[in-house]
Amino acid sequence: MAAKKESSKDKTANKADRDSFSGIFDDIHVIDDTPEVKLVNKGQYKDAFDLLEDAEACQLTPMLVGPPGTGKTLLARSYAASRGRQFEWLTLDESTKPVHLVGAFDPVATINKGFVKEAFLPGALTRMMAYGGIFLANELNRATEFTQNSFLEPLEERSIMLPRLGRIRARDDFFLICAANPGDMAGTHRISEALKDRIKVWINLDYPSRVVEMEIIKANTPETKISKDYLELTHQIIVETRKSREIERPASVRSAIAIAKLAGRKESSKEGLSSAAFAKIAKQVLKGGIKVRPGINEDSVVQKIVSSVVRA
Ligand SMILES: Nc1ncnc2c1ncn2[C@@H]1O[C@H](COP(=O)(O)OP(=O)(O)O)[C@@H](O)[C@H]1O
Ligand SMILES: [Mg+2]
Incomplete structure (x- = not known):
């Protein structure tokens, strides 16, 4: 991950500034989310990478499935980085709520302006749909079925309902990648049947050769x-x-x-x-x-x- 280069302003900042969180923030802020490790793009990883490309070209949603540590997250992140597009990823769990994906009204802005689009803070999924980016739903089966259901409409209709604002349509180049550990492992929910039916490309990763x-x-x-x-x-x-x-x-x-x-x-x-x-x-x-x-x-x-x- 490349942090932003030090600017001349950073160099001249006094020590008190450099010790404060806001003073060092620009040095550590991740601008470029390209993984630090280069993907070993061989064997099953090459096949999976090619399949992601095909799935994207056909606007089909892929799911990477494999035991922990088989490279699901790195593969998806490397694929996204290779496309040079906007990219966001979220690792889901029990406490992830639809609002984290869809977004919500900013309380202060809403008091001042009301329930208007200017007061809405889109969630990561909504943002990628709106800008035509790639969204990785990492460890999708750790989320509850309630939260998993947030993906149904984006998958089926390529649209999403924003509270009080109405429905928005995803740009054509929006691409959703899902990843999950096999369902029988502890600490995971099942992928809901409704979601399973809408995920069209299943990519299995196993321990490599x-x-x-x-x-x-x-x-x-x-x-x-x-x-x-x-x-x-x-x-x-x-x-x-x-x-x-x-x-x-x-x-x-x-x-x-x-x-x-x-x-x-x-x-x-x-x-x-x-x-x-x-x-x-x-x-x-x-x-x-x-x-x-x-x-x-x-x-x-x-x-x-x-x-x-x-x-x-
Ligand atoms: N094909 C690969 N090339 C390079 N590193 C890999 C590859 N597959 C896995 N790794 C490394 O193995 C570790 C686990 O990979 P990760 O993508 O987090 O697995 P998962 O998401 O399946 O649990 C990471 O440190 C990652 O860099
Ligand atoms: Mg992972």
Whole structure:
């Protein structure tokens, strides 16, 4: 994410200004929402990227489905960035309300002006419909059905009802992308049948192939110098978690990225990295990175997996 460049005004700002939030705001304000990590656009990601392009050309709404960490958010954000259009994204959950998507009247402006369009603050979905941008509804199935229903009319009719103002029509280049974890995972609602029926392109992402996943780990750890052998072991460990029957939610590539960063840092230090130290790092990362089935002891599963891969 590129923050705005320092202007000459910033340089001359006095220390008190620089210490205040408003004084540093311009330095940290994200103007360009292009992801920092470059998408490894190969294998399933290339297929999915091409399918997003086709879906957009046909004005069909796609849904990216896959377990946590399979790159749904990055893929959608990278696709949006590649189009060079306005883009907004919202990660939904239980507490997301239709008003966050549709928008609402600004109380002060409404007192002064009444319920007029000038007093309306459009929500992210309304904004993208109005300006012909891309909207990513991230983790859509974590929202309640009530909130999911806000998408029905935009999907079916390409329009949306604004309270007291009436209906607006989306510009032709408005494009909605949805993403969700598979419905049987804890903490998620189902995608409502009505919405399912209106989403036309289902794009499944799974754990990627070994070659692609190794490349993803490298792409996410550009500063890290980890030897090929330890990188291989890192990948083997997360693959083992996906084979275990004792694990409900296996490790994602996020855990591999964390192990590679910590191990690489240690390896470049004076001390170097022993197998025992590597095993310890892997265990520390895996502890929160997996979810074991009820009644299973997490520590012993982690221990078993790490020692099956690393001979410390
Ligand atoms: N194809 C890919 N190329 C580069 N990095 C990836 C890719 N897929 C996943 N990642 C990385 O893996 C992590 C999880 O990806 P994310 O898009 O957040 O997954 P999800 O939304 O499916 O949970 C992020 O750090 C992301 O940078
Ligand atoms: Mg995500």
